[in-house]
Amino acid sequence: MSHENSEEAPAFRSETATDGDITDRPYAIYRCTDCRNVVLSMQDCDGGMTCHDEPMERVTEAAMDIEPPDLREVLLDAFGLPKAGLDICLCVIGEGPLSPAEVAAQLDYDESTIRSYLNELVDLGLLQQSQLNREGGGFVSVFHSVDLDEMRRETLTGFYAWAGEAAALIEEANLTKAEYVDADHEESLDAIFWEEFDGARADDQ
Incomplete structure (x- = not known):
């Protein structure tokens, strides 16, 4: 579809940058202390989240400063x-x-x-x-x-599915970097990295 006037759209950007501190954000992130599981919730769940039947740790600070999207x-x-x-x-x-x-x-x-x-x-x-x-x-x-309740539910579900795909790509990228470090490659990491992910993107089109 041609997205007419998309360049003219005003920004709806959050005024609050994360600056690493996410304690006051309208979502909560939990991580397992025993595995790599990370969970996003739109609210601070009473009693927190569990993994392996054990309480998960709520993340209060992100190591990377994230610019909130509009x-x-x-x-x-x-x-x-x-x-x-x-x-x-x-x-x-x-x-x-x-x-x-x-x-x-x-x-x-x-x-x-x-x-x-x-x-x-x-x-x-x-x-x-x-x-x-x-x-x-x-x-x-x-x-x-x-x-409207159904719309909220479906849009959040759709976005979480998109975010899950993005998270899967990030995990695959990290595995690619780990494999490069463990192996003996003649090419540089950037050449291998973009060749692999550009090829994957082309296969999906």
């Missing part, structure tokens, strides 16, 4: 959904049910762009599509919001 980055990276898609989704949630023409009347996007994003939003599970009978006969396709 909303555009998260939606684009995880769901392929830039500002235009978010605008259309919010319009339908707030004003729906709406037809593509009715959405176009409210937003400054071409109706063809709106139709394309509406279909993508349905595929993502953020919107539903149904048909309404016209007073003069026939019917029109309209779009409306799914249950």
Whole structure:
């Protein structure tokens, strides 16, 4: 899909940088003291988390300073959904049910762009599509919001799946570096590293 106007999207960046301290963040990270298991939770669970039936340690400080992402980055990276898609989704949630023409009347996007994003939003599970009978006969396709609790659950599940894939890549990258250190290679690590992961990315396309 062509993401029109994606470069014009304003930043929705958190004003609070992590600066290594994550004690006041709206999530909690736990790690097992016996294995490499690390768990992310959107709340500080009562009694904490367990692994191997033993309490996990809550992480309060990250060794790496992380720049918090903005909303555009998260939606684009995880769901392929830039500002235009978010605008259309919010319009339908707030004003729906709406037809593509009715959405176009409210937003400054071409109706063809709106139709394309509406279909993508349905595929993502953020919107539903149904048909309404016209007073003069026939019917029109309209779009409306799914249950907001369901939307929250599905978007978080989808993002966690994306984050899991990202975590798997990081783990694979660390294993690649460990294997390089243990082996005798003629090529440099950067050449082997990017060759392997560029090849994996090409295989997925």
